Amino acid sequence: MLASALWTQWSVDPTSTILVVMLLMWWLGGRGMPSHGRWRTAAWWGGVASLILALNSPIDAQSDDFFWVHMIQHVLLLTVAAPLLVIARPMPRMLRALPARVRMPLVHGVRRAGWAAPLRFLARPWSAWVIFVAVLAVWHIPSLYDLALRNQGIHDFEHVTFVASALMFWNHALAIPPFATALDWPKRLAYTTTAMITSWILAIVLALAPHPLYAYYVAKLAHHGGLSAITDQQIAAGVMWVPGSVTFTIAIILAIYQWAGPARHTPPLRAESV
Numbered sequence: 001m002l003a004s005a006l007w008t009q010w011s012v013d014p015t016s017t018i019l020v021v022m023l024l025m026w027w028l029g030g031r032g033m034p035s036h037g038r039w040r041t042a043a044w045w046g047g048v049a050s051l052i053l054a055l056n057s058p059i060d061a062q063s064d065d066f067f068w069v070h071m072i073q074h075v076l077l078l079t080v081a082a083p084l085l086v087i088a089r090p091m092p093r094m095l096r097a098l099p100a101r102v103r104m105p106l107v108h109g110v111r112r113a114g115w116a117a118p119l120r121f122l123a124r125p126w127s128a129w130v131i132f133v134a135v136l137a138v139w140h141i142p143s144l145y146d147l148a149l150r151n152q153g154i155h156d157f158e159h160v161t162f163v164a165s166a167l168m169f170w171n172h173a174l175a176i177p178p179f180a181t182a183l184d185w186p187k188r189l190a191y192t193t194t195a196m197i198t199s200w201i202l203a204i205v206l207a208l209a210p211h212p213l214y215a216y217y218v219a220k221l222a223h224h225g226g227l228s229a230i231t232d233q234q235i236a237a238g239v240m241w242v243p244g245s246v247t248f249t250i251a252i253i254l255a256i257y258q259w260a261g262p263a264r265h266t267p268p269l270r271a272e273s274v
Contacts, residue, residue, distance in 0.1 A: 011056055019051055026090055028097035040088045047084035050076050055159065064149065065224065067217045068235035075239060077159060078136070079247040082166030086174055125172045125183050129191055132169035133198045135161050140202060146216040169195065173251045185259035189252060196248035199240060207237035 026044065053059060054076035063070035121127055139145060139158050148155045172181040173192045183191055212218050212229035221229045 010058065011060060016052075016055060019048065019055075022090070022094065023048065025094035025097040029093040029095065033093070033096065043084045044088035044090055047081045047088055050081035050084060051163075054081065065220050066227070067214060067229075067232045068239055071236040071239040072243075074162065075244045077162045078166045079244055082163055083170040083174060083247050083251075086167060086170040123168055123171070125181055125187075125191060128165075128168035128172055129195060132165045133195060135165040136199065137202065140206075142213045142215070145214055149214075149216045170251075173248075174254075185255050189255040189259060192248055192251045192255060196245055196252070199244055199248075203237045203241040203244070206240070207234050209233065 054073045059069055059073050059076070063073045122131065139148065139162070148158045172183055173188065173195075175181040175183070175188070181188070206213065209230075212233055214229075214233070217232060218229045221227060221232060
């Protein structure tokens with residue numbers, strides 16, 4: 001499957017245009033500037049590599065044939081690429097790619113825009129939590145999931161909503177400056193743990209369903225032979241449950257360590273200048 005397709009099924013996903021723009025702005029914004037920091041640079045390239053792997057590699061091609069491969073794609077977008085990009089916090093550097101006469105009016109204009117207040121509300125911790133969980137649950141409704149698989153435009157929109165909601169969620173779960181969060185460590189522990197549990201509930205539903213939930217994969221696997229649709233669905237549930245929990249677990253351990261550890265003086269977070 002994936003091994004045999006390694007050199008033949010690389011593709012250019014339409015959403016890759018966004019990634020190309022991001023890479024160009026990252027490069028332009030970094031010219032003549034001090035190092036972005038070793039860890040943040042590594043996180044940036046890790047996030048970019050995760051997006052490419054999810055959207056352009058044989059994983060994307062094979063996700064049309066196997067549910068468990070599709071779940072790997074979702075895990076990469078939601079729990080690998082998004083948190084790495086949050087750690088990298090590339091926006092200040094990317095904005096520096098714009099001329100100052102354009103950048104500053106743009107930043108001030110966005111802050112004063114009428115839709116800035118609703119966006120700030122949506123970016124609040126528990127709003128971000130609800131959006132993240134809702135996006136995950138809604139896109140796994142069988143009718144919507146099958147529709148996305150049959151319509152490339154809807155599939156691309158699904159991926160955009162996955163990444164956007166995950167970026168908002170991980171901003172608070174990881175609280176990497178300048179994205180300060182109102183959550184203290186106990187609340188952050190609850191925030192991350194409850195989100196992970198909701199993904200477990202979805203995985204349990206997929207694993208214990210007495211029949212395949214997605215007609216698209218039933219039809220696809222009928223032509224492949226070998227792997228049954230119900231087994232494919234159960235493997236996908238395992239991917240969501242185990243690999244999909246790794247980043248949540250790391251964030252939970254960090255929250256427990258910070259909460260239970262000795263008191264530390266934490267300087268106030270300040271937004272990085274652009």
